Structures are given as structure tokens and as C-alpha cells.
Amino acid sequence: MSRQIFLLILFSIAVQAFFRPIYSGGGGEQDCEKTSTSSPSGSTPSASTPSASTPSKITPKYSYTCPKDWNLTTRTPSQFNGQTGFLCTKFITAPASISVNSASELCKKENAALTAFENDEERLKLHDEARKHIITDLKLGSGGVAIAGDRLPQCVTQNRTVLEENMKNPPCNNPKQEYTLPESAHTNAEFLWNSWAPLEPSHDIAGRVSEDCLQMIISSNNRNGKINDIYCTVETFWNYGAYCGKPVDIVTV
């Protein structure tokens, strides 16, 4: 037997040792676990190269999982996701319109926080799930999903004179600078600030409230799947769900 074949056999034993506990303890068809086992390279950042002298140390160290009913969403490894390359996400539905702040409470009840999509694949998945809820199930013509996002404090005003002044200069007049994502969103915002609906953010002011939060629009026009600035506290502005996220559970294997 050549040395190469010997190493190959050793390696396959190590790989089986890694997978077996996940398959037997996995609890079936949960989306997050399925994704985790089907992309071992993404979930085993510490896999070491097999070495004939130390076969017992070949097994990878970590597996990333999400609670039942949460999706293991793939993202680019970054400081926002602790370099794991994953976030647990969930679209929590609301049967009637809620404010962004109320949507945030829905996330908090599940030990999570409002998040936002980080790439186009994630954007489309959220869009599809929200569209099914709002258009197919609730039979509405259009709607929205509350996502994370805060207008910069220095750009928030209910005074139209101040707003006009703000809108003359960056950061308050710059769609890539005037909003920020809280740390709890665990999201790199670069893609998000390129996802505004046409003519948004519009900085509308209604009575004593201004549009300082964010939603994803579900509609049949060119605003569909794009983001819009919206009131944080008004319950009637078309949010029929919340996009929530929380860090993955890191399991030592």
C-alpha cells in the first residue's frame, strides 16, 4: 500500500468520525442543520490537514447550528458574524400591520434582533418568503417587512427648516451615509445601502414623526424587494413581519 493511499484512508476515517455524530444527533430535516452538513467546508474552518503521526487530532473543531425554525444563512465571514460566515435568520410574520418598533419586539421575544439582508441571494429569499405571506396568504396588494436600520442621530428631525438645511450636505443627504446598522443586526451594510427603492430615502415627516427606520417593500412595481425609509412608531405603514437574526450556536464536534 502506498503512503498516499494510507493517508487517504486515514483521512476518510477522520471525516466519518466528524459526520457521524451530526447525522445521528441531527434531529431530521431542519434547514439549518441540513445546510451545515451539506457544506462541511463552510462549517469547519479549523479542519487541519491529516497527518500520519497524529491521526487523533484530524477531526475539525466546530459546527454551526441554528435553533429549530431558524435558517442558517450564509454570509461572507466578517467581524459582523464573528468570522463564522453564518447568521441564524427568521422572517417572523404578523397577521396585521405593525410598526418597525413592534417588529423589533417580535425579534426580542425570540432572543434576536432586527437584521437586514447582506447579499442578493439573501435579499431574494427574504423577498420570496415575505411575498408569500403578504400577497398569497394575506391577499394584500402590497406590503413591507421591517428590517434593521437607524437614521444617523444628527440627521433626525421633525422640523422641516432643519431638514432642508440637513439635506444640503452629507452625511444626511447621502443614501450611503445617512443610515447606520446597529451592532445587534450583525450585518455588513454595504449591499443594503445600494438597495434603496427609486427616490428613497424620502425623509417624510407626518405630524410629529419622521421616517427614521427601514422596511423592505413587497409590491408589483419597481420598488419591489428594495428598501424604504419608514416611521419607527406608526403601526399602520404596511409592515406584515420582521426580519430577525441572531448569532449561530457554535458546537464543538
Ligand SMILES: *[C@@H]1O[C@H](CO)[C@@H](O)[C@H](O)[C@H]1NC(C)=O
Ligand atoms: C428559510 O428556510 C425555509 C425552508 O428552507 C425557506 O422556505 C425560506 O425561504 C427561508 N427563509 C429565508 C428568509 O431565507
Ligand SMILES: *[C@@H]1O[C@H](CO)[C@@H](O)[C@H](O)[C@H]1NC(C)=O
Ligand atoms: C425649526 O427650526 C428653525 C431653525 O432652527 C427654528 O427657527 C424654528 O423655530 C423651528 N420650528 C419649530 C416648529 O420648532
